[in-house]
Amino acid sequence: MTCYTVQEAARRSGWSARMLRYLEDQGLMRPKRTEAGYRMYEQRDVERLESLRRLRGLFRFGLDDLAFALRLRREPYLRAALNAWLEPVVEEAWLDWEQEKHQRLLAA
Amino acid sequence: MATTQKKYDVKDLALADEGRRRIAWADRQMPVLTAIRERFEKEQPLAGYRIAACLHVTTETANLMRTLKDGGADVVICASNPLSTQDDVAAALVEEWGIGCYAIKGEDNDTYYQHIEAAVDHKPHLTMDDGADVIGVLHSARREQLGDVIAGTEETTTGVIRLKALEADGALGFPIIAVNEAKTKHLFDNRYGTGQSTIDGIIRATNVLLAGKRFVVSGYGWVGRGVAMRAKGMGAHVIVTEVDPMVALEAVMDGFEVMTMEKAAEIGDIFCTATGDKGVIARAHMERMKDGAILANTGHFNVEIEIPALRQLAVETRHAREFVEEFTLANGNRLYLLGDGRLINLTAAEGHPAIVMDMSFANQALAAEYAVKNAATLERKVYPVPDDIDREIARLKLATMGVTIDQLTEEQAKYLASWDEGT
Numbered sequence: 359m360t361c362y363t364v365q366e367a368a369r370r371s372g373w374s375a376r377m378l379r380y381l382e383d384q385g386l387m388r389p390k391r392t393e394a395g396y397r398m399y400e401q402r403d404v405e406r407l408e409s410l411r412r413l414r415g416l417f418r419f420g421l422d423d424l425a426f427a428l429r430l431r432r433e434p435y436l437r438a439a440l441n442a443w444l445e446p447v448v449e450e451a452w453l454d455w456e457q458e459k460h461q462r463l464l465a466a
Numbered sequence: 467m468a469t470t471q472k473k474y475d476v477k478d479l480a481l482a483d484e485g486r487r488r489i490a491w492a493d494r495q496m497p498v499l500t501a502i503r504e505r506f507e508k509e510q511p512l513a514g515y516r517i518a519a520c521l522h523v524t525t526e527t528a529n530l531m532r533t534l535k536d537g538g539a540d541v542v543i544c545a546s547n548p549l550s551t552q553d554d555v556a557a558a559l560v561e562e563w564g565i566g567c568y569a570i571k572g573e574d575n576d577t578y579y580q581h582i583e584a585a586v587d588h589k590p591h592l593t594m595d596d597g598a599d600v601i602g603v604l605h606s607a608r609r610e611q612l613g614d615v616i617a618g619t620e621e622t623t624t625g626v627i628r629l630k631a632l633e634a635d636g637a638l639g640f641p642i643i644a645v646n647e648a649k650t651k652h653l654f655d656n657r658y659g660t661g662q663s664t665i666d667g668i669i670r671a672t673n674v675l676l677a678g679k680r681f682v683v684s685g686y687g688w689v690g691r692g693v694a695m696r697a698k699g700m701g702a703h704v705i706v707t708e709v710d711p712m713v714a715l716e717a718v719m720d721g722f723e724v725m726t727m728e729k730a731a732e733i734g735d736i737f738c739t740a741t742g743d744k745g746v747i748a749r750a751h752m753e754r755m756k757d758g759a760i761l762a763n764t765g766h767f768n769v770e771i772e773i774p775a776l777r778q779l780a781v782e783t784r785h786a787r788e789f790v791e792e793f794t795l796a797n798g799n800r801l802y803l804l805g806d807g808r809l810i811n812l813t814a815a816e817g818h819p820a821i822v823m824d825m826s827f828a829n830q831a832l833a834a835e836y837a838v839k840n841a842a843t844l845e846r847k848v849y850p851v852p853d854d855i856d857r858e859i860a861r862l863k864l865a866t867m868g869v870t871i872d873q874l875t876e877e878q879a880k881y882l883a884s885w886d887e888g889t
Contacts, residue, residue: 446789446813452549453808457767459547459597460624 360401361390367399371407377421378407384425474560475568475581477553485528485558492525495820497866498828498859499529506537511835513538518590520544520582520599521621523551523569526823528558531565533831542566542588544581546596548573586611592834593618598625605632605639612639617837617844619643619830623742630848641844643833648851650825650859652688659822661692663811664738664764665700671789671804671814672760674736677701682734684727685741686717689764693738694722705730707746727751736760738810739770749775757799761807768807776803789814828859 367389368375381387382397387406389397399407410424430437493500506512517539521527527543534541543565545551551571559567566588568581586603591614593600601618604611620626623646632638645651668674681702683694690706694717698704706722707730708714718724730737731751735758739746742765749772763770777783780793786802793801805813832855837844864871874882 448549449813450806450808452547453767453812455547455549456597460622460767463598463624463628466628 362399362404364389364397364399367397367404367407370404372411373407380421381407384421384428386421386424386428472584474566475570475584476556476560477570479557479561481554482557482561485525485552485554485556486562488552489525489528489532489555489558492820493529496526496529496824496827498824498862499533499831501862501866502828502831503529503533503536506533506831506835510538512592512838515539515591515616515838516588517541517592517594517834518544518585518588518600519594520546520585521594521596522546523556523559523567525552525555526820526827528555528563530827530830531559532563533827534834535563535565537831537835539592539834540588542585542590543569544585544600545569545573545578546599548575548578583607589614591616592837594621594830594834595619595625596621598622598628601625601629601642605637609639615640616841617641617643619645619833619837620848621645621826621830626848633846633848638846638848641837641846642848643837644848644850645826645829645833648829648859649856650863651829651851654822654825655818656688657692657695659692659818660689660740660764660811661696663815663817664689664693664740664762665696667764667810667813667815668736668738668760668762668804671762671787671810672802674760676736679703679735680705680733682707682727682730682737683722684737684739684746684770685743685765686713686722687740687742690740691720693740693764694720697736698722702736705734728754731755734759737762739763740765741770742766744769745772747771749779752776752779752801753795753797755799755801758802759799760802760804762804762810763807764810767809771803771807773803773807776801825859825863828862829855832858 362370364375364378368378378387382389387403389399389403392398512534517534519531519541521543523543523545531541531543543559549572551569553571556567556569559565568584570577573581582599582603585600586608589611593604593615595601595618598620601620604615617640620629620642626644626646629638629642676697677700679702681697682705683690683697684707686694686706686708694704694706704722706714706717706724707727708717708724714724727747728751731754734755737747737759744766747761747770752775761771776793779795781796782794784792786792789805791803791806793803795801804810811817829851833851836852836855
């Protein structure tokens, strides 16, 4: 299996080596290690790094946001608590919109 | 995509799988629409007709779209509110059922209107609205298409008010069927659906015990009746306020105490407005209320309770708990406003279950079929849903519940007919 060093994986995916270490620190990537302890990136890892660049460009988020997204997946209580907290915001927004629309209709 | 017209615009087709699952779940709560769909599949009453719908893009609506499609129609849908769209449902409509869907949750106003235009580009023979959006575009920017339209349906009261104004001006371009006036919609949507979810919202917001409380319901329309009946069933002493003598009399004969809001304000523990008008609970009423009175609205958005007046009256306001704001007045009394005066059944509870929407959307589906069958005789007017459709939906609903009823004998039918003829 083809494996890449940090430098090589960085070059191929377009990230900096420092960012690759950051991704690992945040638990977002887990490259294998050689017996001597060097990071070893497989083709699949490089592809994930590339798709992360695409997603980041598409949806405009930071790596901190990604780390938080992982927490949301891993911590069900955090997820439930935030959903409950956000619920009124979401509900009110569509109700406000509905009210405005119907007031416009009556005024027309 | 640069040269050809896009056939859909949704957030992400990859969400289709989740949407399909949730649509199927809602479908299990919509047996009447299922029964209509099975018949439509066989009879193809809408074959060859193009439909443009502008409704909340939710699981329940998706089942209506499937029904129209199975009836032979060529259907597209856009959102009637950009913030209520369920992106997974939009994806499933495109991916699973090949229905052109133009809706993305949180889309900006420009995109929202472009999506309505895209639905109109479909050159519909039938329209379905929840707030007269598609009808609005057809009557302004696309007047040249008015002639193609056989009929439209409208789901909301405000939409119907607007369309009746157009009709009065002689400006209505095609016949409209006002779905919200069907008995099977009122009964389920307003009396049972909103009736239950309003009580649910008040209880969820406050955890109050209804038994023994004086519960004031303003407005004895379909929603008010539902709320009053349920509050009574839970042991509350229900007081009704009304402006229509006939309706007020009905409330009295139904066993409720009826009085003016001025008097009710002094004795009520819980107030719930359901009138569809504004300023029902005004400053003067608030000043008379008891310490601890709870104020909720389930009627027309947040104008039924005069909230600006309440804020002026208060010497102190406090967030008491989720959905509950405490207002301390100069006399030391505290009033509790629920959900900022917005529709409490949507704010603190979950609105309608799918089984309620089943009846509303059954009306939509049968109204579409009716419009096609009666295209030749319908005029440019706003029509109620014909009684036959109401009866057919009631019959289907009873059948899905396993309830059978008696039939008139030939002799009985004849006897009744003779009375009808006035002999």
